[in-house]
Amino acid sequence: xxGVQRDRSEAGTTDAPEAPDAAAPVLLDVGCxxxxxxxxxxxxxxxxxxxxxxxxxxxxxxxxxxxSGKSTLARGITRLMPNVKIAELSGNLRxxxxxxxxxxxxELRTLRRGRGFSMIFQDxxxxxxxxxxxxxxxxxxxxQDATTGSYESRVWALLDEVGLPDPKNIARRxxxxxxxxxxxxxxxxxxxxSDPKLLFADEPTTALDATVQLQVLQTLHRLHxxxxxxxxxxxxxxxxxxxxxDRVYVMHTGKVVESATTVELxxxxxxxxxxxxxxxxxxxxxxxxxx
Amino acid sequence: xxxxxxxxxxxxxxxxxxxxWQAHFANIVGTRHGALGAGILLVLVxxxxxxxxxxxxxxxxxxxxxxxxxxxxxxxxTDNTGRDLFSLILYGSQSSLLVGLGxxxxxxxxxxxxxxxxxxxxxxxxxxxxxxxxxxQTLPVIILVxxxxxxxxxxxxxxxxxxxxAIWPMEARLVxxxxxxxxxxxFIAAARVADLSTAHIMFREILPNAIQPIxxxxxxxxxxxxxxxxxxGFLGLSDPSRVSWGRLLFVAQDYMDSAWWMSLFPGAAICIxxxxxxxxxxxxxxxxxxxxxxxxxxxx
Amino acid sequence: xxxxVGRRALYAVPxxxxxxxxxxxxxxxxxxxxxxxxxxxxxxxxxxxQAIEEKYRLNDPFLVQVSNYLINVAKGDFGFSYQNQRAxxxxxxxxxxxxxLLASVxxxxxxxxxxxxxxxxGTTRSAGTxxxxxxxxxxxxxxxxxxxxxxLVMFFALHLGWLPTQGIGPMVSxxxxxxxxxxxxxxxxxxxxxxxxxxxxRVARIMRASVIDTISQGYIITARAxxxxxxxxxxxxxxxxxxxxxxxxxxxxxxxxxxxxxxxxTVFTWPGLGxxxxxxIRLRDNMMVIGVVIFSALAVVAMNLIVDLLYAALDPRxxxxx
Numbered sequence: 013x014x015g016v017q018r019d020r021s022e023a024g025t026t027d028a029p030e031a032p033d034a035a036a037p038v039l040l041d042v043g044c045x046x047x048x049x050x051x052x053x054x055x056x057x058x059x060x061x062x063x064x065x066x067x068x069x070x071x072x073x074x075x076x077x078x079x080s081g082k083s084t085l086a087r088g089i090t091r092l093m094p095n096v097k098i099a100e101l102s103g104n105l106r107x108x109x110x111x112x113x114x115x116x117x118x119e120l121r122t123l124r125r126g127r128g129f130s131m132i133f134q135d136x137x138x139x140x141x142x143x144x145x146x147x148x149x150x151x152x153x154x155x156q157d158a159t160t161g162s163y164e165s166r167v168w169a170l171l172d173e174v175g176l177p178d179p180k181n182i183a184r185r186x187x188x189x190x191x192x193x194x195x196x197x198x199x200x201x202x203x204x205x206s207d208p209k210l211l212f213a214d215e216p217t218t219a220l221d222a223t224v225q226l227q228v229l230q231t232l233h234r235l236h237x238x239x240x241x242x243x244x245x246x247x248x249x250x251x252x253x254x255x256x257x258d259r260v261y262v263m264h265t266g267k268v269v270e271s272a273t274t275v276e277l278x279x280x281x282x283x284x285x286x287x288x289x290x291x292x293x294x295x296x297x298x299x300x301x302x303x
Numbered sequence: 304x305x306x307x308x309x310x311x312x313x314x315x316x317x318x319x320x321x322x323x324w325q326a327h328f329a330n331i332v333g334t335r336h337g338a339l340g341a342g343i344l345l346v347l348v349x350x351x352x353x354x355x356x357x358x359x360x361x362x363x364x365x366x367x368x369x370x371x372x373x374x375x376x377x378x379x380x381t382d383n384t385g386r387d388l389f390s391l392i393l394y395g396s397q398s399s400l401l402v403g404l405g406x407x408x409x410x411x412x413x414x415x416x417x418x419x420x421x422x423x424x425x426x427x428x429x430x431x432x433x434x435x436x437x438x439x440q441t442l443p444v445i446i447l448v449x450x451x452x453x454x455x456x457x458x459x460x461x462x463x464x465x466x467x468x469a470i471w472p473m474e475a476r477l478v479x480x481x482x483x484x485x486x487x488x489x490f491i492a493a494a495r496v497a498d499l500s501t502a503h504i505m506f507r508e509i510l511p512n513a514i515q516p517i518x519x520x521x522x523x524x525x526x527x528x529x530x531x532x533x534x535x536g537f538l539g540l541s542d543p544s545r546v547s548w549g550r551l552l553f554v555a556q557d558y559m560d561s562a563w564w565m566s567l568f569p570g571a572a573i574c575i576x577x578x579x580x581x582x583x584x585x586x587x588x589x590x591x592x593x594x595x596x597x598x599x600x601x602x603x
Numbered sequence: 604x605x606x607x608v609g610r611r612a613l614y615a616v617p618x619x620x621x622x623x624x625x626x627x628x629x630x631x632x633x634x635x636x637x638x639x640x641x642x643x644x645x646x647x648x649x650x651x652x653q654a655i656e657e658k659y660r661l662n663d664p665f666l667v668q669v670s671n672y673l674i675n676v677a678k679g680d681f682g683f684s685y686q687n688q689r690a691x692x693x694x695x696x697x698x699x700x701x702x703x704l705l706a707s708v709x710x711x712x713x714x715x716x717x718x719x720x721x722x723x724x725g726t727t728r729s730a731g732t733x734x735x736x737x738x739x740x741x742x743x744x745x746x747x748x749x750x751x752x753x754x755l756v757m758f759f760a761l762h763l764g765w766l767p768t769q770g771i772g773p774m775v776s777x778x779x780x781x782x783x784x785x786x787x788x789x790x791x792x793x794x795x796x797x798x799x800x801x802x803x804x805r806v807a808r809i810m811r812a813s814v815i816d817t818i819s820q821g822y823i824i825t826a827r828a829x830x831x832x833x834x835x836x837x838x839x840x841x842x843x844x845x846x847x848x849x850x851x852x853x854x855x856x857x858x859x860x861x862x863x864x865x866x867x868x869t870v871f872t873w874p875g876l877g878x879x880x881x882x883x884i885r886l887r888d889n890m891m892v893i894g895v896v897i898f899s900a901l902a903v904v905a906m907n908l909i910v911d912l913l914y915a916a917l918d919p920r921x922x923x924x925x
Contacts, residue, residue: 092827138822143844442903446859446862570750578741
């Protein structure tokens with residue numbers, strides 16, 4: 013965390029992420045999305061009427077504290093809800109104009125297999141199959157329409173692209189034989205295998221060591237630029253947002269309380285909750301500096 | 304199974320303290336199969352207690368009609384010596400329940416004590432006890448019980464002891480596991496700091512927190528004990544002086560070609576009892592860990 | 604990994620020793636004449652009595668007796684069954700293959716059956732289907748094998764007359780080749796059905812719980828995010844990972860079955876180790892009892908080792924640990 017912040021303060025605000033291209037077509041359009049979960053008799057309004065947009069090639073941040081509904085939002089949009097009882101799932105959910113909320117399983121799978129959206133998660137160890145070699149796990153995610161190169165060479169190319177040295181060796185390893193940072197890179201390789209236009213990253217660096225966090229973020233940033241791939245980063249860490257995102261949505265108790273460009277948010281937060289988040293994170297950083 | 308209405312604490316508003324005994328019981332009854340299990344057990348207990356009152360014949364009385372098929376005077380038929388099977392099954396519930404309850408409680412006493420000792424005193428005591436448990440768990444339960452019968456004969460009370468001896472390691476493991484989990488928790492540490500006695504910490508602080516999974520295990524142990532008792536009866540190795548469902552099957556083995564009822568009714572009685580105990584345990588388990596019995600919805 | 608298994612194997616040795624010593628010591632707990640306890644309920648000729656006393660040094664201190672017995676066992680001498688007029692080991696070796704056959708074929712039925720039910724119940728989207736299978740397995744598993752056996756005999760053998768009621772077939776058979784095999788299978792069918800269904804229910808219950816645990820894991824979400832089909836997810840990611848607990852429990856159950864499927868062999872008069880054990884207990888032929896029990900312990904320990912190996916083969920995490 014501190015590494016990220018320090019890096020930004022070293023770089024100064026002059027190197028702020030490039031301004032979002034307002035003319036770029038909208039890739040993902042979410043309108044009044046509601047995801048209500050059932051827990052016993054209670055209904056939890058985890059996501060309660062959220063409007064949210066991602067344009068082609070831009071990087072959007074979703075920030076909020078734990079329990080603010082930001083993860084559920086990402087799971088709801090990607091239709092990757094874990095095994096919970098859903099009380100209500102409604103709203104307008106369009107990816108490239110296609111309605112994904114009411115999309116059939118088959119169509120949804122096609123979208124996930126190629127040129128659609130992918131997702132990476134906070135805990136790469138839990139999200140990788142412990143009994144399969146990572147090469148195979150990446151291989152089964154490869155988009156089928158791409159025809160260049162053999163299966164293996166494409167896996168190696170992906171491992172290389174996410175910055176892992178010696179891809180041939182890594183491909184033969186099992187998840188538990190890799191470090192946390194390497195595992196997250198494997199996760200990213202899996203997500204990239206389907207050539208997504210949009211990548212959701214749910215707390216991608218939270219489980220990693222401070223030094224590794226920065227490296228993984230830099231890799232994500234590089235991939236975002238090189239592939240011209242849109243990203244939606246879900247995080248509680250404003251440092252990550254400052255590092256990567258063009259625009260930010262601030263979430264609180266299932267609602268978006270503020271949406272602004274990153275620069276606007278940091279310079280002039282409109283909602284008191286946003287201001288408090290910024291205040292908290294700067295205070296934390298100054299504390300870390302002092303110690 | 305994943306019916307949330309059934310698993311939710313349904314009693315919160317009725318003046319029963321959540322987490323209390325009454326609440327636990329109400330919850331078991333709240334789950335449908337837990338209630339069914341409890342109901343079956345209740346009927347069995349009533350059957351066992353009132354057998355002398357409701358049985359049409361004393362257990363050993365031989366009527367003049369042997370091998371009579373089920374009919375109005377003999378609803379379950381009669382056996383080869385003319386005894387009324389309906390009465391025999393009523394009386395047989397006494398043996399089954401006694402063995403089930405007796406062996407399970409004895410196993411809890413032995414296993415629980417040793418499990419507590421192993422969990423509470425770490426080091427050599429723990430190591431020795433764990434090896435002992437492993438030793439007992441190497442041999443199949445039925446082989447252990449058969450050894451005991453081979454050596455000491457088939458007296459009814461010895462049988463209970465033998466079954467308890469064979470199943471205590473399961474209790475010991477469970478209790479030990481619960482202790483390991485709980486002994487690091489703050490309230491135990493707090494009790495130690497407050498200088499409470501070892502016995503106080505064990506029985507007043509730890510035990511109440513470990514009790515639910517233990518009850519589940521006791522119910523499952525009882526079903527195993529009942530199956531073993533029936534099995535020994537079926538092998539002709541149970542106490543010949545007591546009516547036992549298993550022993551009825553032992554006799555039925557020779558009359559399978561002529562008297563199906565001699566096998567059908569005692570066997571069904573064993574099954575219903577075991578199913579009742581398992582449903583009860585399942586219902587309780589579901590309350591402890593609702594996730595363990597919920598199916599999946601999301602694998603699209 | 605080999606060292607891990609090696610250590611487990613070494614660990615098994617004292618376990619077996621303790622079982623043997625305990626069994627032998629227990630004989631001394633029985634009140635009465637130790638020679639009679641060894642030989643069983645038979646009048647013992649004085650010459651034989653003397654031979655026994657000398658062989659097992661029954662007049663020496665207890666420790667000498669035990670070590671003497673251990674040495675004999677190590678040499679493969681489990682004693683002599685007076686009532687069978689055969690060496691104990693001889694009879695065990697004659698009976699064991701039949702029990703192994705019965706147990707193997709039964710488990711070959713039980714494991715696929717149970718896994719299919721477990722996966723179906725664990726992965727279904729319908730609460731009704733899951734409930735149907737959990738209830739069915741609970742009830743069927745509560746049916747004791749000996750009663751299930753009786754029911755099968757009464758229906759298939761006595762009522763329909765399709766299959767023989769008991770035994771392993773005629774001692775002398777004129778059938779040749781395929782007809783011989785068919786005849787064997789006819790005798791095997793009912794015991795295997797009873798045993799296979801019973802163990803299959805156990806497998807199904809373990810498998811269902813394990814599948815439910817597996818599909819709540821993160822990597823299943825990853826697999827869904829990859830756009831895999833339901834079938835692909837189950838085949839590639841659910842089956843192998845949820846078989847791990849099954850290996851342990853089914854392995855132990857199989858080991859126990861090798862030590863004598865007591866009830867089953869009694870219902871079907873299948874002359875394996877289980878029937879041998881029960882007959883020996885009825886006749887108080889304790890030499891024989893000890894022999895079968897030691898064999899049973901060996902079978903369980905051997906199966907545990909195989910389970911360890913299988914586990915390591917299935918789970919790469921075990922292979923690198925230690």
